[in-house]
Amino acid sequence: MSEYTRTLLPIRWPDGPPKRTYDVVIIGGGGHGLSTAYHLATRHGISNVAVIEADYIASGNTGRNTTIIRANYGIPESIRFYQHSLERYQELEEETGAAILHQARGIVWLAHTEMAMRTERARCAMNEATGAQTFMRTPAELKALIPQLDLTGGGRYPVLGGSHHVQGATARHDRVAWAYASIASQRGVDIFQHTVVTAIRRDGDGGRVLGVDTTAGRIDAGAVLIAAGGRITQVAAMAGLRLPIRTHPLHAFVTNDYAQGFPVILASTELACYVSQTDRGQMLIGAEFDSQPSFSRQSSYSALRSYSYKITRLLPFLRDMRILRTWAGICDISVDYSPIMSATGIDGVYVTTGWGTWGFKAIPAGGEGMAELIATGRPPALIAPFSLDRFRRDHLLADAGSAGTR
Amino acid sequence: MHHLDCPRCGRRPLEEFTFGGERRAVPDAITDPDERDFDEVWIFQNPDGETNERWFHTFGCRRWLTVRRDTGIDVVLEVH
Numbered sequence: 149m150s151e152y153t154r155t156l157l158p159i160r161w162p163d164g165p166p167k168r169t170y171d172v173v174i175i176g177g178g179g180h181g182l183s184t185a186y187h188l189a190t191r192h193g194i195s196n197v198a199v200i201e202a203d204y205i206a207s208g209n210t211g212r213n214t215t216i217i218r219a220n221y222g223i224p225e226s227i228r229f230y231q232h233s234l235e236r237y238q239e240l241e242e243e244t245g246a247a248i249l250h251q252a253r254g255i256v257w258l259a260h261t262e263m264a265m266r267t268e269r270a271r272c273a274m275n276e277a278t279g280a281q282t283f284m285r286t287p288a289e290l291k292a293l294i295p296q297l298d299l300t301g302g303g304r305y306p307v308l309g310g311s312h313h314v315q316g317a318t319a320r321h322d323r324v325a326w327a328y329a330s331i332a333s334q335r336g337v338d339i340f341q342h343t344v345v346t347a348i349r350r351d352g353d354g355g356r357v358l359g360v361d362t363t364a365g366r367i368d369a370g371a372v373l374i375a376a377g378g379r380i381t382q383v384a385a386m387a388g389l390r391l392p393i394r395t396h397p398l399h400a401f402v403t404n405d406y407a408q409g410f411p412v413i414l415a416s417t418e419l420a421c422y423v424s425q426t427d428r429g430q431m432l433i434g435a436e437f438d439s440q441p442s443f444s445r446q447s448s449y450s451a452l453r454s455y456s457y458k459i460t461r462l463l464p465f466l467r468d469m470r471i472l473r474t475w476a477g478i479c480d481i482s483v484d485y486s487p488i489m490s491a492t493g494i495d496g497v498y499v500t501t502g503w504g505t506w507g508f509k510a511i512p513a514g515g516e517g518m519a520e521l522i523a524t525g526r527p528p529a530l531i532a533p534f535s536l537d538r539f540r541r542d543h544l545l546a547d548a549g550s551a552g553t554r
Numbered sequence: 555m556h557h558l559d560c561p562r563c564g565r566r567p568l569e570e571f572t573f574g575g576e577r578r579a580v581p582d583a584i585t586d587p588d589e590r591d592f593d594e595v596w597i598f599q600n601p602d603g604e605t606n607e608r609w610f611h612t613f614g615c616r617r618w619l620t621v622r623r624d625t626g627i628d629v630v631l632e633v634h
Contacts, residue, residue, distance in 0.1 A: 381600040392596040394576075397628075439573040440555070442628040443602045450556055450568065483596060539596045 155247040156323075157330035162338040165364045170198045170338075172522060173360055173369040175345050175383055177201025179210040179325050179508060180500050181375035183515020184522070185337045186328040191516070192523035195336035198369075199329075200362055202344045206325035208377040209507060212477035214400055214434045215321050216413055216424065217509040218255050219280040220313040221550040222271055225533040226486060227278040232530055233513030234280075234315055240512060246327035248319045249427050255316030256290060257552075258416040258462065260305040267417070267549060268311040275313070282313045294412060302461035305419060316413055318424055321508055328515070340364060348372060348387040348497070356495030357387065371522050373498045378443065378478040380501045387497050392483040392539055397444060398437040398505055399451040399476045402430040403469035415552055419458040422552055423466075431469060433459050437479055437505060447474035479504045486545035489518055490527070490536035498522055499536065506551060555628045562615040574608035574618065576600075602626050 172188060174181045177199045189195040201207075217237050219230035240248055259265045268284065275282035287299050287307050299307045333339055340362075347361040359368035376383045384391050406429055415422035420436035435455040438448075452474060460466050482488055482502030487510065489500045500518050503510065517531035527535065533545060557565050580593045599605065603626050609619045622632040 379602065381598070382602055390593065390597045391600075392598065394598045394600050395602075395625075440607070440623070440625075440628070441576070441598075441600060441605075442555075442625045444626065444628040446628070448556070540592065 152247055155245060156326065157246060157334070159326070159330045159339065160333040162340065166198055166338065166340060166362065166367050169368040171196040171369070172371045172373065173197075173367055174199045174373045174375055175360070176375035176377060177205040177329070177339060177341065178208050178375065178377050179206065179321070179328070179511035180503065180514050180518070181373070182325055182328040182332060183511045184373060184375065184500070184518045185332040187516045187519030188523060189332050189335035189337050192519055194523055197332075197337045198367060199337060199339045200343050200345050200360070201339065201341050204341050205329055205339065206322050209477040209479065209503070210325050210377075210511075211322055212400070212475055213321060213505070213508040214422065214424065214432055215318045215508055216255065216316065216422065217319060218313050218316040220255065220257065220271060220275055220282045220311065220316070221547055222274060223545060223547045224274070224278045225545055226547055226550065227275060227280050229513055229530050229534070230509060231278070231280045233510050234317070236512035236516070237317060237319060240319075240324070240327070244327040244331055246323060246330070248323045248327060250317055250319045251427070252315060252317040253412050255313040255413040255415060256285070256294065256310050257313070258290075258310040258414070259308050260301060260416065260418050262308070264418050265308050268309065271550070272311050280313065281315055282311050285310050285312045294414060296410065296463050296465050297414070298462060298464050302464070305416070305461050318413065320427070324511060345383065345386070350387065350494065354388070357497045371496045371498065373500065373518060373522060375500050377480060377503060377507070380480050384499065387492070387494055389492055389494060389497065389499070391488070391501065393480045393502060394441045395443060395478050396437040396440070396481055397442050397476045398434065398479050399447050399455070399474065400432065400434040401447070401452060401455070401471050401474040402426065402432050403466065404472050405429040406431050406469065414462065416462065417549065417552065419461070420552070421455055421458045423459055423463065430472065431466060437481070443478055445476045445478060447476050483539065484544040484546045485548040485551050487514070487534055488536050489514060489521070489531045489534045491521065492536060504551065555630060558609060558619070558621065558630060559633050560611055560614055560619065561633060562617065563611065566611070566614055570611060570613040572610045572612045574610050577606045577608065577620070604631065
């Protein structure tokens with residue numbers, strides 16, 4: 149028995165249908181829902197919690213992302229939040245006892261034009277000022293770091309330099325979700341899989357939330373957290389909530405095993421693509437989301453062709469690799485490319501959404517913040533800027549350039 | 555979805571077109587003028603199913619098209 153399987157704590161699945169009443173009902177058993185349940189149970193002593201998942205846990209974007217953990221954002225609010233999350237990830241194996249295969253390998257963001265160089269220099273200055281470690285690298289330094297890199301960019305995208313976010317890391321996404329689910333369930337949280345929420349009940353017209361109707365029966369709840377991914381617009385509409393969110397598919401694929409080893413996570417913001425090596429040795433490649441919204445999780449040939457074209461300009465060795473497996477996830481993109489972690493104006497209803505293509509890295513800090521918001525009624529300072537009413541106040545957190553996609 | 559049938563140029567690859575967003579429709583239930591403005595600016599219907607949206611034929615006739623599309627399966631139903 150390896151450390152990998154030994155540290156896998158069992159989840160205590162409920163042995164019957166949901167109870168009649170819970171203090172908190174969390175809609176969505178993905179990373180953010182499970183992390184919120186974990187923090188409610190371990191930090192705030194609220195364990196009378198139900199997590200309602202329509203499919204199996206982490207079956208949505210938590211299990212479909214490219215597992216990159218980084219904090220090299222462009223605005224102070226985001227850098228502080230993601231840096232805290234990055235540091236929580238570094239301690240997560242110790243905290244939960246589960247081997248999540250956390251590997252700090254650093255992220256390099258390439259720049260191919262003077263304009264992009266300026267953006268990366270600004271990013272480095274802002275990161276250092278706010279507590280994230282990001283440094284500029286010359287082409288020679290990049291070549292020493294990544295021997296496979298073609299500095300001419302296939303003759304089309306010359307590498308003028310790049311920013312190196314040294315604390316950037318990866319971790320196994322399904323194990324992160326499992327670690328939070330197992331500990332939350334041991335503390336008394338009930339996790340229901342293959343249970344669909346069909347309605348969110350409110351007191352009269354526009355009153356506080358009473359609970360939810362599910363395919364496993366009616367549940368009364370003091371608070372409801374909407375943490376669904378992908379179908380967030382439809383779930384929020386059940387509570388009468390309208391969101392500034394569009395849902396776009398994002399594709400990714402892995403190649404066969406690359407035995408030589410690839411040292412870092414490599415990304416280019418201009419090409420909007422990123423590549424890393426998984427712990428199985430496969431090269432994992434993702435890029436920008438589809439321009440048109442869709443709820444289809446079908447991989448498209450045009451996306452694979454465009455991603456392959458771009459990434460082989462930078463890493464010519466990938467031309468000799470084969471695509472083994474492709475998949476897609478549907479991402480909730482908010483208008484300003486920043487997440488929404490907030491109360492909603494409806495008494496007892498909370499929402500965590502807008503996780504677009506950047507949700508995985510925020511799972512520890514997002515759950516921690518939402519749990520405190522639900523337990524105390526006040527958002528902690530780290531998540532307060534990400535409230536839903538920022539659109540009304542015209543205080544947007546516009547940071548599309550740090551999404552690594554577009 | 556790989557192609558769009560442009561009424562002027564015929565069937566062309568999707569790469570030639572630029573997505574212009576869904577056609578906003580503020581629900582009649584919202585009556586307050588400020589609320590209607592807010593909704594029109596920020597809120598998306600984001601439907602899982604049929605939707606009307608605008609596409610621009612950037613590398614073709616450079617005209618705006620109105621496309622009816624099923625977002626659930628990403629299939630175009632009608633272009634005009």
